[in-house]
Amino acid sequence: MIDLIFPDGSQRQYEDGATGRSVAASIAKSLEKRAVLIKLDGKLYDLDRALPSGGVFEILTRDAPEALDTIRHDASHVMAEAVQELFPGTQVTIGPAIEDGFYYDFARDTPFSTDDLATIEKRMKEIVDRDEPITREVWNRDEAIEHFKSIGEAYKAEIISDLPESEEITVYRQGAWKDLCLGPHLPSTKHVGKAFKLTKVAGAYWRGDHRNAQLQRIYGTAWASEADLEAYLLRLEEAEKRDHRKIGRAMDLFHMQEEGRGMVFWHEKGLTLWRTVEAYVRRRLEAAGYQEVRTPQVLDRVFWEKSGHWEKYRPNMFVCETEEGEELSLKPMNCPGHVQIFKFGQKSYRDLPLRMAEFGACHRYEPSGSLHGLMRVRAFTQDDAHIFCREDQIEEETANFIELASSIHADFGLTRDHITLATRPEVRAGSDEFWDKAEAQMLSAARKAGVEPVIAEGDGAFYAPKLDFVLKDAIGRTWVCGTIQLDYVLPERLDAEYVAEDGSKQRPVMLHRAICGSLERFIGVLIENYAGAFPLWLAPTQVVVATITSDANDYALQVAQELRAAGLRVETDLRNEKINYKIREHSLGKTPVIAVVGRREAEEGKVALRRFGSDGQEILSLAQAAKTLALEALAPDVARSTTGAASVSPREPVGAREAG
């Protein structure tokens, strides 16, 4: 007998061999009809599978949030069946549910084209209409391998061979089609419904390794209802509008062109935003005890050989040769340069921790396929710094850094998605004992700062583990902005040392860290986060003074001058256009404040302020307007120190999350 505890707290006993379906039927015939899965002690099971034990029990219908992943997973199976029907000879590999949908990787000589998607989608709907029952079978391991080999499914056979001996081999039959799968699944294809859409085709490497064969991946999105699907597609459309590349052009912030792939031409407005960000970060670093330096842009090959970068990253470095035959490289990073400054003269234990910062312009020849607007470029500026410290200072420095970075991200209105702890990679420097210690140090520092990192197995740098701060862009892609990495290797390689208390020479530890990551990427994320509607302190143009008639031109110039004197970034619009036209244009341009002046304001010495996102007006004297706006335009850190108040931010940040 097994005991089941239901959501309402009641408890009932069932015969051994009872299934979710039989339990549902015992409660109500209508429930049995609607049931698609069951949840037992938090785990999902097929409706028709004999319950393995008693426990906390719940019957899930198709609308249950927990069922959505299974709908998506089943949609991927339905797609695989459709593909194998339509394209005989195509092998299946894996097809999981993912955020918002699913994909399936196929092995096939001829790649799929986007035109195939409609055909496959149509066949999928037919399979749903066929209402093929989905049933679970447990197979003998060797027979399973033999079977999949015999039907030409080499990848499936390989997957089974690699499964641990203890693992049960389960095969799901779906009509005449079958697939090796852990499950669970819905009772039949009908339950997948038709709220799905195939979205894109892509190449993907078998097991995520570029040395393996490239498979054909088809992505789709699937939802419980047609309405959810519509809502998702609408959300995507909205998110595309905040793409930083689109907004960057529309707002005249920057551009890129063919001759400089992965290089940014910053226009006046974009650079203003850049300088605002940079100035803010510089103030925060100064307050946190950093010193700022600048190191050479181009250095001799020998220098990079010594640091170890030449050997490992030569293909990704911009190298040039001089007339005299010297080989030089544009710096791909700032660390070795900082070590030179550290080594200049003698350093004492009293100098530690020594925090050395540089807004360092670096160049890396990134693979062509990885370039992506401002997010991944070949010429970028890191808000880089290296903390030289003793081993016993690592934890505190790391914890302080996490707090500083979190505070800075918050001031920019950015919501962190998560922090990852990237652990030892396969190819690495240093012993296992070293890695054990280093990983433990990073983890405990994170916890000390109140953060529980997500572990990214094997993603560490070759010399050390790292903590990465992950933010999201408008359509939910994640980008690393901010990182801290522990490094014992470079100080050793470049022979950095300090004099300890007892007079002995000691090796410092280096913490590599960045808060924005690269200014380019950070600004890209900022643009998408705010959809271009920046808070006053960041907006490239803060105020536009717009005239109603040319009578007010002189006064408008005076207004602009006074607002500029108060430290604001001001433009004037004296064009011979109707005020409606100007309001519309500057509203679409997302200018935070439009100051309208007509004959009335000129006579009374006033301005009519109109804020972005509101259609009301605020009539103030010129002096008062200047004072109010100047106060609102203070950067959050300055606002805190001058007013003692929390950040003055009249404009709500538009969360990237809502688009994710």
Added chain:
RNA sequence: GCCGGAUUAGCUCAGCUGGUAGAGCAGCGGUUUUGUAAACCGAAGGUCACGGGUUCGAGUCCUGUAUCCGGCACCA
């Protein structure tokens, strides 16, 4: 780098099965002096990404290259 897709005026996009290019907005010239999200008129603007080919004829078909977009891989 790999797989798919795209590339037409400054921008956003039309251009059916091949018959030598079209709109809206912006820009320019004029009229209009206007009170909080688009005043009116006019003229102009294109080697249809680039190279080769098929054809009497190519923006349209084939092919190569470049760049961009979506993924994959990479990211010191």
